[in-house]
Amino acid sequence: MLETLDLSHCLSKEAYQQQVEGLMLDLANLQRQCWQASIPVIVVLEGWAASGKGDYVRSLVEYMDPRGFIVHPVWPPTEQEQQFPFLRRFWLRLPPQGKVGIFYHSWYTRVLEDRLFDRIDPAQVPQTIQQINAFERQLHDDGAVIIKLWMHVSKEKLRKRLKKAAKDELHAWRIRPEDWQQAKHYNQYRQLAEEMLIYSSTGAAPWTLVEADCRRWASIKSLTTLTAALRSRLERAQLQQATTEPQLPAQTKLAPMEPDWLSKVDLTQKLSEVDYHRRLGEAQIDLLKLQRQLDRDRRPVLILFEGWDAAGKGGAIKRLTSQLDPRSFAVHPFSAPNTEEQQQHYLWRFWRRLPARGAIGIFDRSWYGRVLVERIEGFASDREWQRAYGEINEFEAQLVTADYILVKFWLHISADEQLQRFEERKDSPFKQYKLTDEDWRNREQWPLYEVAVNQMLQRTSTAIAPWTIVAGNDKRFARVQVLETVTQAIAAAL
Amino acid sequence: MLETLDLSHCLSKEAYQQQVEGLMLDLANLQRQCWQASIPVIVVLEGWAASGKGDYVRSLVEYMDPRGFIVHPVWPPTEQEQQFPFLRRFWLRLPPQGKVGIFYHSWYTRVLEDRLFDRIDPAQVPQTIQQINAFERQLHDDGAVIIKLWMHVSKEKLRKRLKKAAKDELHAWRIRPEDWQQAKHYNQYRQLAEEMLIYSSTGAAPWTLVEADCRRWASIKSLTTLTAALRSRLERAQLQQATTEPQLPAQTKLAPMEPDWLSKVDLTQKLSEVDYHRRLGEAQIDLLKLQRQLDRDRRPVLILFEGWDAAGKGGAIKRLTSQLDPRSFAVHPFSAPNTEEQQQHYLWRFWRRLPARGAIGIFDRSWYGRVLVERIEGFASDREWQRAYGEINEFEAQLVTADYILVKFWLHISADEQLQRFEERKDSPFKQYKLTDEDWRNREQWPLYEVAVNQMLQRTSTAIAPWTIVAGNDKRFARVQVLETVTQAIAAAL
Structure with a gap:
């Protein structure tokens, strides 16, 4: 040529x-x-x-x-x-x-x-x-x-x-x-x-x-x-x-052939206080040991949390990090993008916050906002969020190719459990601040989110970057599941 | 102890x-x-x-x-x-x-x-x-x-x-x-x-x-x-x-003892077209030669431009850069800070854009916005902009200590000249976009700016970081003055 x-x-x-x-x-x-x-x-x-x-x-x-x-x-x-x-x-x-x-x-x-x-x-x-x-x-x-x-x-x-x-x-x-x-x-x-x-x-x-x-x-x-x-x-x-792009009607129910991953979660799973402390403690020590190896092997870890409001993301993240050396992890919460971020591709702000080799990055919400809140609130057009599944899979494949250990959690709770937690928050002077009008508004759209979450799990759970759905009705069970999943994923990768 | x-x-x-x-x-x-x-x-x-x-x-x-x-x-x-x-x-x-x-x-x-x-x-x-x-x-x-x-x-x-x-x-x-x-x-x-x-x-x-x-x-x-x-x-x-901080009345005139630097500028200075091309060309070649030495000595250069609207900042910057290797300079225009920048100290966004060793950074407007537009529009309180002179001097001293070659320009034109340029812009299909309502609004505040500019020049022209006031009514004269000032400053520093 x-x-x-x-x-x-x-x-x-x-x-x-x-x-x-x-x-x-x-x-x-x-x-x-x-x-x-x-x-x-x-x-x-x-x-x-x-x-x-x-x-x-x-x-x-x-x-x-x-x-x-x-x-x-x-x-x-x-x-x-x-x-x-x-x-x-x-x-x-x-x-x-x-x-x-x-x-x-x-x-x-x-x-x-x-x-x-x-x-x-x-x-x-x-x-x-x-x-x-x-x-x-x-x-x-x-x-x-x-x-x-x-x-x-x-x-x-x-x-x-x-x-x-x-x-x-x-x-x-x-x-x-x-x-x-x-x-x-x-x-x-x-x-x-x-x-x-x-x-x-x-x-x-x-x-x-x-x-x-x-x-x-x-x-x-x-x-x-x-x-x-x-x-x-x-x-x-x-x-x-x-030309105006036709907007599809919001999908409130899964199609007959679509798998309903959320309904398959056994939310009755529980842990006693004694078992909880024992297993949590063990997993935390394991993680601390693995951290040394991560540092030695220069392997970066990215753990992302998605889940219903009040599903316990914050508590799980705390247990995950409480024994870790604070010099080698960072928690990045993501909410609405700021003006600088709005002027870039939606993945830009996540690229920017990637953990470096040897470090652990914990994302409280993530790029999956594209196919969840942005889809449901209409911030992304149909064409945009539909395209996003593939873009996300490509992005995650790049991370894995670059030696990242990627762990993805959906923290699941039932609608009843959420309501109960909202009510508790309303009444507690220490937790009131956690509950916003937006939470109530999101709750009204539960069926829409249920569809979106199921489709997300179906389309982005790949062999190299699988989702873990956490049974969150029992906080103790959920926290131990998170800790143990992380340690197993890291141990398997090293 | x-x-x-x-x-x-x-x-x-x-x-x-x-x-x-x-x-x-x-x-x-x-x-x-x-x-x-x-x-x-x-x-x-x-x-x-x-x-x-x-x-x-x-x-x-x-x-x-x-x-x-x-x-x-x-x-x-x-x-x-x-x-x-x-x-x-x-x-x-x-x-x-x-x-x-x-x-x-x-x-x-x-x-x-x-x-x-x-x-x-x-x-x-x-x-x-x-x-x-x-x-x-x-x-x-x-x-x-x-x-x-x-x-x-x-x-x-x-x-x-x-x-x-x-x-x-x-x-x-x-x-x-x-x-x-x-x-x-x-x-x-x-x-x-x-x-x-x-x-x-x-x-x-x-x-x-x-x-x-x-x-x-x-x-x-x-x-x-x-x-x-x-x-x-x-x-x-x-x-x-x-407690509400008392806001001082806007100062429309300099006090009797305050020096009026702007009125001392001889705005009748001119260059013929022949002289312009000769001197501009020579200075551009000089600058190109100096660039090599900057690279070799790893010296960073920061050139900042302030001036009246339509004073010719853009044109001067173009002549400054047109012969330079594009790999080693960057022009950063600064207007209103974005939301991320608003949540930080006002100097933060300038720290972020500093040129690295061996590079030339050109700032189209700068931290001096603090004592100009922010002062006049009330975005900074009296206490804030008054404090800023000292903060800026400290900042610039740090740059000079870190080997920066710092050149500061105020592009000066008369109010009549500005009006004429505004009118030209209004009529030219290629320049219309440059003229905004804000420009007209700023123009109405000419006397306020005159005071603010004079006080800025007085308080921030230091031995290590002096201002150069450019006589801008004649564009040719102004551009040559800018180019020659830059080459002289660099040559003197190397």
């Missing part, structure tokens, strides 16, 4: 100047429209050294409103960044709605430069590409427009430009030894690039090959690609505004 | 149990009240190894609402964190309003452990203590309550506990070599600690010495200290609510 690219395309200075000004004004105008329409724009610049990526960014910078974009130069990951799944550092740099993020090199270095320099096991490459494709599709589905440019130069041109730059006092210092390696292993690098381009050119985020032997041609082609992509995205936005 | 501490204090098991439950319930209750009153709570735990810091945190964790606090274990700074002034990583971890941040070790490691292990030049210690005191005072003034506990154990107890822990399978692995060093150099460490305690015990954030040879005594004393501090802070809050 790359071999047959016609690198002789060129433009005269006059032809270039005739076009460039108009394109730049278009671009400035389109950027503003995307801003108004809250569309995030992601520009990925990859290609050979000295292929003109820097020039291109400079020309974009010149015409776009500087308040509306940010350039992210991508270097090898820092020690800190290596503590997390490799895509995390890119997630955290994604532009918020309406802004432009320009990635000068990107997540693709993982399947290109890292391959050339043997920093990635070749067996990991297909999976990494899959993760990248899922990442880009998720962003695209969330409304982002992604423009990926591969700036291609011939071997001769690459050599010539590197040599010229090396002689130029102003630029020589920016040439890395890796750049010379590209020239030396041109054919091998080209082959790797070709493979990357083929497997990661998707409908959501296609690659554009830019013939960059001639800078003027490259500049015009890149600009044309960018403006065309923005224009088409804006047209899609207008179309969407004009 | 530490030598004379009576470490024989102890409590019987009964006396302990009589008190602890009540204190814990108090604490839970006070935490909730602080939450409701939006008070940030900062708990700093320092002291000898094995002095019971971990136990104490665990007991706090047990009783407090886990959604309301976060424990920050402090390790040596990562490579990434070392790119910034040393307090930045603590700023970024500060609890938002209403939350509790527990620092298990803290910024004090810089003047204690780092001293013991020769990781800090002794000459830097007084200045570092000063920075810490300013940091804590700023947070205190902003409404935070800061509780600092020094957990003190005797040499014998320290040895005994380390030996015991070393034999315990569950805990041995947590003992660091540094902990044994403390026992070995007990007297030296104690002397350093004493110095630290003396110089950093301030009215805003006093130290409490906790006799920790007896764990029960230590626990009760720590809890009593914490609850007393929260209670007194809440009383202060009630008092403040009950």
